[in-house]
Structures are given as structure tokens and as C-alpha cells.
Amino acid sequence: VTPRSLLNNPVSLVSQEMNTLAKNIVALMGSGHPTLNRVTGYYFEAEGKKVRPMLVLLISRALAEIPLEERNRIKVDYTDVPEDPVYSKPPQSLLFEHPAKNLSPLHILHGIKPLNPLTKGPEPLPQEFDKERGILPKQRRLAEIVEMIHTASLLHDDVIDYSDTRRGRASGNVAFTNKMAVLAGDFLLGRATVSISRLRNPEVVELVSNSIANLVEGEFMQLKNTAIDNDLTTIANGSQKIPPASTKLTNNAHDYRVSVEANGQAPQAMVTTAFEYYLHKTYLKTAALISKSSRAAAILSGAKDPVIEECYNFGKNLGICFQLVDDMLDFTVSAKDLGKPAGADLQLGIATAPVLYAWKEDSSLGPLIQRNFSQPGDVERTAEAVATHDGVSKTRELAHEYRDRALANLRNALPESDARSALEFLTNSIVTRRK
Ligand code: FPP
Ligand code: MG
Ligand code: MG
Numbered sequence: 277v278t279p280r281s282l283l284n285n286p287v288s289l290v291s292q293e294m295n296t297l298a299k300n301i302v303a304l305m306g307s308g309h310p311t312l313n314r315v316t317g318y319y320f321e322a323e324g325k326k327v328r329p330m331l332v333l334l335i336s337r338a339l340a341e342i343p344l345e346e347r348n349r350i351k352v353d354y355t356d357v358p359e360d361p362v363y364s365k366p367p368q369s370l371l372f373e374h375p376a377k378n379l380s381p382l383h384i385l386h387g388i389k390p391l392n393p394l395t396k397g398p399e400p401l402p403q404e405f406d407k408e409r410g411i412l413p414k415q416r417r418l419a420e421i422v423e424m425i426h427t428a429s430l431l432h433d434d435v436i437d438y439s440d441t442r443r444g445r446a447s448g449n450v451a452f453t454n455k456m457a458v459l460a461g462d463f464l465l466g467r468a469t470v471s472i473s474r475l476r477n478p479e480v481v482e483l484v485s486n487s488i489a490n491l492v493e494g495e496f497m498q499l500k501n502t503a504i505d506n507d508l509t510t511i512a513n514g515s516q517k518i519p520p521a522s523t524k525l526t527n528n529a530h531d532y533r534v535s536v537e538a539n540g541q542a543p544q545a546m547v548t549t550a551f552e553y554y555l556h557k558t559y560l561k562t563a564a565l566i567s568k569s570s571r572a573a574a575i576l577s578g579a580k581d582p583v584i585e586e587c588y589n590f591g592k593n594l595g596i597c598f599q600l601v602d603d604m605l606d607f608t609v610s611a612k613d614l615g616k617p618a619g620a621d622l623q624l625g626i627a628t629a630p631v632l633y634a635w636k637e638d639s640s641l642g643p644l645i646q647r648n649f650s651q652p653g654d655v656e657r658t659a660e661a662v663a664t665h666d667g668v669s670k671t672r673e674l675a676h677e678y679r680d681r682a683l684a685n686l687r688n689a690l691p692e693s694d695a696r697s698a699l700e701f702l703t704n705s706i707v708t709r710r711k
Pocket of ligand 2: 434437439
């Protein structure tokens with residue numbers, strides 16, 4: 277039995293894997309271009325919370341406690357991740373000093389060795405399953421992939437949000453320019469995709485790839501037609517400004533409806549309440565990656581369908597809880613403590629849960645939300661309404677509901693173990709976190 281002090285530090289259960297995580301990611305990201313390496317590596321240098329890979333590793337560890345008789349033995353994926361020499365050791369021809377002199381498409385073609393052949397069918401199960409640690413090689417790689425996708429999305433997010441800080445220092449766009457930050461995010465995503473495909477598990481490939489698409493859908497739902505965006509679009513496109521899809525709010529007593537209109541045409545995909553719209557956006561932009569990687573970890577472990585489903589729902593509920601807390605901290609914690617801009621959402625014109633709760637009590641906020649808090653005094657008036665109507669504590673209560681659902685999913689899916697306790701601890705600490 278693990279002492280309490282260890283359970284209170286979930287990292288300790290997977291500390292070995294967390295240590296190799298960073299090293300392996302560096303190998304997966306290696307490119308032939310030194311500046312690209314600097315930009316892709318930038319967010320990995322400053323310590324992030326690494327919640328996502330930690331969750332994947334802990335879930336994998338907890339799933340290993342399910343007896344093999346209760347799993348689909350043939351589906352337990354013990355096979356190793358095929359190594360690719362290109363990513364761990366860039367060939368000499370790619371380690372160029374003088375790009376113009378040394379780099380040519382031919383060089384790259386000849387420098388890159390062919391990929392390893394596909395793994396052939398499932399390998400025989402080992403006689404004794406390593407119960408001590410139990411994390412499968414592909415689950416480790418999954419944890420690395422998830423952190424790479426997340427980091428790619430942060431590089432892009434800081435460009436989209438005009439953020440100037442992240443993890444207590446200059447954001448990637450400020451340190452290296454927008455162009456490099458976007459390209460580095462794309463590169464990370466490209467390499468993550470290679471690693472996904474090399475898991476050689478079609479169901480997992482589909483899940484994780486879909487979570488990338490979900491991130492973009494979530495960001496798109498959040499896009500605001502704000503003055504600063506319009507200015508930049510006008511600069512980019514001259515007079516030919518492409519009208520973006522817009523969300524229309526109608527505020528009929530207790531029915532807060534959102535419809536999405538593309539190019540001024542009638543509502544297409546969505547007519548829903550503002551809160552449902554917000555929760556769906558939150559699922560896509562934050563919970564999809566966590567829920568789909570939790571599901572993927574369960575699939576790799578050979579877990580049966582009901583367990584896979586509970587793992588998925590755990591990630592979904594935890595992910596929504598995580599973003600609710602994030603949206604709350606944007607109102608309550610200083611930029612210095614967050615290590616990134618505070619009060620950013622109102623400035624960006626984005627109405628999150630605290631505002632939507634205030635709007636329920638004070639319908640006069642509707643027009644301010646509709647115009648993305650763009651008029652002088654809008655931000656201040658909304659912040660006051662959030663305070664008056666307890667928007668923050670209502671959001672915290674909702675986060676607690678999602679946390680409780682996530683805790684129930686854990687208990688339904690997994691047998692009691694140190695790893696499950698660590699997951700419970702991590703779940704609880706997500707609502708009490710201050711950054
Ligand atoms: C942080 O949210 C951002 C996300 C959770 C997702 C961002 C996704 C994209 C930019 C789509 C592109 C995706 C890829 C994979 C390249 P936030 O801005 O609310 O949080 P913050 O305060 O940490 O900035
Ligand atoms: Mg942001
Ligand atoms: Mg954002």
C-alpha cells in the first residue's frame with residue numbers, strides 16, 4: 277500500500293514515465309532546422325502543468341489493475357512503438373550549418389531512411405504481465421502525442437488571442453513572431469500525426485485525429501467578429517473582406533438562444549441556448565482531447581466496452597470541469613499568478629460561464645455580449661454584473677458537478693488502486709488549482 281504522502285502527489289506514481297516523456301518528445305520533434313527546433317521546443321522548456329499526459333499515464337496504470345480475465349486479452353496491445361531513426365537521430369545531411377548550401381529536396385530525400393515496416397499482427401501475450409508498472413509502450417507514446425497536440429494548440433491559441441505571455445514568460449508569438457509560432461504549431465501537429473499513425477491501431481488513430489479537428493471546431497465556435505479582428509482582416513484582404521459566420525443572440529426572458537449564421541444566410545447548423553452553445557464549445561476546445569485520449573488508453577489496454585465508455589466520460593467531465601475552472605480563474609487570479617494574461621476573455625469579447633450566469637439575472641447584459649463588450653465601459657459593467665450576481669461561485673458549483681461526475685466515472689471504470697486514488701486526487705486538485 278502506498279503511503280498517503282505519495283497519493284497526495286500523483287506525479288510520484290508515474291514520475292519515471294513523466295521524466296522520459298520530455299526526453300521522448302524532444303526526439304519526436306527533432307527537425308533539420310535549428311530555429312524551428314527552438315520554436316517547437318520553446319513551450320516545453322518552461323514547466324507546464326502536464327495534466328493531459330499525466331492523466332493518460334495514470335489511467336493506463338489504473339487500467340492495468342483490471343485482471344486479464346476481465347479484459348479482451350487479444351486486444352491488449354503489448355506491441356512496441358516502431359522506432360523511427362529519423363526522429364530520434366536526424367541524419368547528418370539534415371544537421372546543416374548553412375541552409376542555403378546544404379539543404380535541397382534531394383538531400384532530404386536521401387537523408388531520410390524508409391519507415392520501419394508495419395508491426396505484424398498482435399504479438400503473443402507475455403507470460404507474466406508487468407503488474408508493477410503496467411503502462412504499455414503505446415500508452416506512453418499516447419501521453420507524448422497528447423502533450424504535443426496540446427502544445428501545438430497553445431502556440432496557435434496565443435496568436436489567435438493576441439497573448440503576450442504564457443508560463444510566466446513571453447508567448448511564442450512574441451518571442452518568435454506570429455509566422456514562426458503558427459508554423460511551429462503546424463510542425464508539431466505534423467509530427468504528432470506521424471506518431472499517431474505509428475501506433476498502428478486504427479481506432480486510436482481515428483480518435484486522436486478527430487480530437488485535433490475538435491480543437492479547431494471549438495476555437496471556431498468561439499471566434500468573435502471583433503473590431504481588432506476586422507481591422508486585421510481588412511488589412512489582409514483589402515476591400516474584399518470575407519464576412520465571417522456570426523452568432524446571433526436573442527434574449528427572450530429565460531430562453532437565451534444562439535443561432536449561427538453564415539454570410540448573412542438563415543441559421544444553418546445550430547439553434548440552441550447560449551449555455552448549451554458554451555458547453556459544447558468547451559467540450560470541443562478542451563474536453564475532446566482529454567476524453568478521446570482517455571478512451572484511447574482504455575482501448576489499448578483491451579478494456580471491455582463499458583469500461584472504455586466510462587473512461588471516455590471521465591475525460592469528458594474532467595475536461596469540461598478543467599475549462600470551467602480556467603474561465604473562472606480568468607476573473608479571479610492576477611496575470612502574475614496565472615503566468616498568462618488575466619481578464620483576457622472579456623477583452624477578447626468572449627462570454628464564458630460567469631458572464632452567462634450574470635446574464636440570466638440581468639438581461640440588460642445581452643446587448644453587451646452581442647457586441648463583444650466593444651463599447652467603452654462594457655468590460656467594466658460586465659465584470660461588475662458578474663460580481664453582483666455571483667457568476668464566479670455559480671461557475672465553481674458547476675465545475676464541482678462535473679468533478680463529481682468524473683469521480684463517479686472513475687469508480688465505475690476502475691478497480692480500487694493507488695493509481696485510481698491518484699486520479700481522484702488529480703481530479704479534485706483541478707477545481708482547487710490557482711493557475
Ligand atoms: C486555450 O484556451 C486553447 C485551447 C484549449 C485550444 C486551442 C485550439 C486551437 C487554437 C485550434 C488549433 C489547434 C491545433 C491543434 C493547432 P484559452 O485561450 O481559453 O486559454 P488560455 O488562457 O490558456 O490562453
Ligand atoms: Mg488563450
Ligand atoms: Mg483561446
